[in-house]
Amino acid sequence: MAASEPSRETAERLINEAAERRRREAPSGFDEAAWRAHSFGVARLAERIASRAGLDAEKAFVSGLLHDIGKRWNETQENVFHSLSGYHYMAAFGFKGVARICLTHSFPLLHSAENLLPNPDALVNEARGVIETFGEYDDFDRLIQLCDWLNDCGTDCSVEYRAASIIRRYPEIPARKTLILADTVSDLKKRFDALCGEDVCKICGIPCRSVGDARQSQDANLFRARVS
């Protein structure tokens, strides 16, 4: 990895510092254990898939670990969008690659006609505006977008399980919007299945060989129950 990106040790230090700051300044709504487990879960998945797909596994781990560093701030209380706050925080250290991931991980579908996220339109539009200056997504953007959906609060899972969990945890977001994102991420998964030459769920030990198989599984029952 380029010296302009954080090492694994620096990334872990930033995670600890972010948790400390959030606990101290704006603890409401912060499930630190789930945030840490998700951050490390995404990092490990990204590292594993990257090494199979011929991408830089170290960069993948660090990008996965820091993608939600913007949760150092409380989105509601401090009127921020974690993707933007993470972007500015990482950019201030000169960590341009990780800063970019902080933004792009929330937008598997950049050009949606409507805001698909629970955050205010103004902040979401500001984030989209910055992403448009980056040009096309690359495979690191896509990898972390995918891995963010393959881990729910620290548990590795299928895309459908993750969608069901988001629908349950964010009742203010219409399920229809989450399903649009889930379909986009399912297409991303197919891209990485092809790049790896094997189903990424199998590579990562996730008990779901494909979205099609998941339709027969308990994940899918949960999914259907939440959207019906």
Ligand SMILES: [Fe+2]
């Ligand atoms: Fe995440």
